[in-house]
Amino acid sequence: MGGILTIDRKQFIETAKKSAGGRNVIAVVKNNAYNYGLEFAVKAFGEAGIHSFATTSLDEAKRIRMYAPDALIFIMNPVRNFEAVYEYDLHVTLPSPEYYYEHQEALSGVNVHLEFAGLFNRSGFEDASAMIEVLEHQKSLDAGKRMNIKGIWTHFGYADELDMDEYGIERGMWQELLNMLNEAGHTFEIIHAQNSASFARDGLLDGHTHLRLGISLYGSRPYSILPEADYMQSLELKAEIVQIRNIKADQRCGYGGSYEPGHDSRIAVVDIGYGDGVLRKRAAFDCLINSRRYPIKSLMMSHMIVEIDDDVSIGDEVILYNDEMRIDEFTAKGVGANSEQLGALNYQSLKKVILNDSGIHQ
Template sequence: MGVTIDLNAIRENKRRIETLGRPVFAVVKNNAYNLGMEPVVTTLYEEGVRHFMVTTLEEAREVRTYAPDARVLVMNPVYEWQDVQEQKLDVAIGSYDWLVAQRSQLDGVRLHLKLDVGMNRFGAKTFEEALAIVAFCQDEGLDLVGLCTHFPLADADNAEIEHSIQVERFADWSTRLIERHAFEVVHAANSAATLQADARLAHCTHVRVGIFLYGYSSVEPVEWLVPAFRWETEVIAVHQIEAGAHVGYGTGYTAPAQERIAVLSVGYGDGLMRARRHLPAHINDRAFPFISNIFMSHSFLRVDETVQVGDVVELYGNTTKIDDVTRTGHANNSEQLCARSWRVPHRFEGGNVCTPPTNQFV
């Protein structure tokens, strides 16, 4: 029982993404979407990926351990520099003011200019600010190697016009900047934008993808993606209850008639989000609905006489995928992956890794 992570699925997704025309800039932030930094990065590195993106310096140090010759880009603003220099990390420029303030630390550091086209997180917010950053880097002899953005509306419903405006803004700004500076790497398309084959992004050198690598899509179903994640638990008790009986804490569920219920040894304390109850779980290929809430350590299904103690319950897998729950509108796919606790037993298929962290069971 527990979680199975299929590293061969990650390999296959990487290969299929690259058939779209550009090499992968792999997003492995948050412990590689909570699938395990060491096994995921090692697998992708063995597959030839040489560009990785993370959020924090701590993550970058870990990636460098498993990908010694790769480009590792830190997207959060950096204020501590020893690891950057020692580990030869790439750093994103958060703003012109940040660049000027950190100038004394930047000799020999590979820098990426982030263009903020509408997310309002980090990056140059106007073309004039971006132009000033390029000019400052050139005047100071800094190593400005990358140009990038993030499209926050690429997977948003009913935001096609706004997304197109943001793509146009990046295309306009980046084209004019490229006329003034030679960038080694230009990366803009996140997973959702990768599917759009937008001619305005033809000058990009890489696709910067995260969730697609792990087999999931936040937009329409992508049939060629291979899910890398399965989660099974077991039935630990079965009860017959009468009409009017409550199940779980409180009175959130009251049996309308005599029912047979199964108790599962998994709950939100394990990272099984309450949104999961909106679709059934499967036992012996048969669907059974959740009843009551998902609690910290337990969940409940309404079952029939075929279900017995010890039966395997598929929470996520071939029948119900993370994307299926996402499309109920109650949770997104990255959220479901990241919520899961590593106190759940884990195992990896398709690789020769790994040394698990101390709080992981294999």
């Protein structure tokens, strides 16, 4: 079967509420809502009071419109299918002057957010003067031909790196850009820049209307010195033991004899592997069986081998992630970013269970 991914809906909503702290939030729900499930997440965020969403995918944006008819939906990637933008009433990024001049006619009436490249530099205008040129060009057009310039945004690529100075630099560049636009008479209804780490570090920055949060809404700490209680995880990943075997000191097991205990040992063969989304680096650490930690010794596509003792039996649950084995614990141990561990989970092969408000499996 390949593991069971369980999400506690009530906890998910509480975590999102706490993380948003009553502020306006655009929830980042790209990549199937960090693999919590797009429909589940959009509806649950709605109950947490979050009604704005950002994704990189037009297909996801269309689905969000089905789940949240009145939501603000922002596409962070440049979009070229403008029919869909009108039909689904989407907000889109304006990523460069070149894009603007190429699509100027199609953009008329579209809700756009100007994007600043900053140090992250994946996309966006390079400076205030390039933005002002476009803004002035808009003013020169008949009202019916103009875009709806709703917002302005950037992404801080260094906010998660506590040991680097660049975050302060990119934040300064962004604030200077906003000041220059302001002085030139350009103000915006929606201003958003901060991801989870930036918000945890600085609170909502002056003049900003929205946060644009991902990982903290999903219950992982953007960096490990933050209190766990402020970021409660609502997810558990577990799998069944399908066999228990005794391995002699001179035996090996797994592909290419990958597990070579060198002593008599007892192992559990567990029904989950990298094909289900367990990262190889995650398998360098422990799992939890009956509330005790046991070492994972080998990872295959559909199985993993755990060294156990006599206290473990067939039918015991093997837990890879839960409240005690938090995703962010393994981020801090170098397994990969929180979103990398979540994003790897195979939504097709894992069985998904949502615990609803009364604790009943759906």
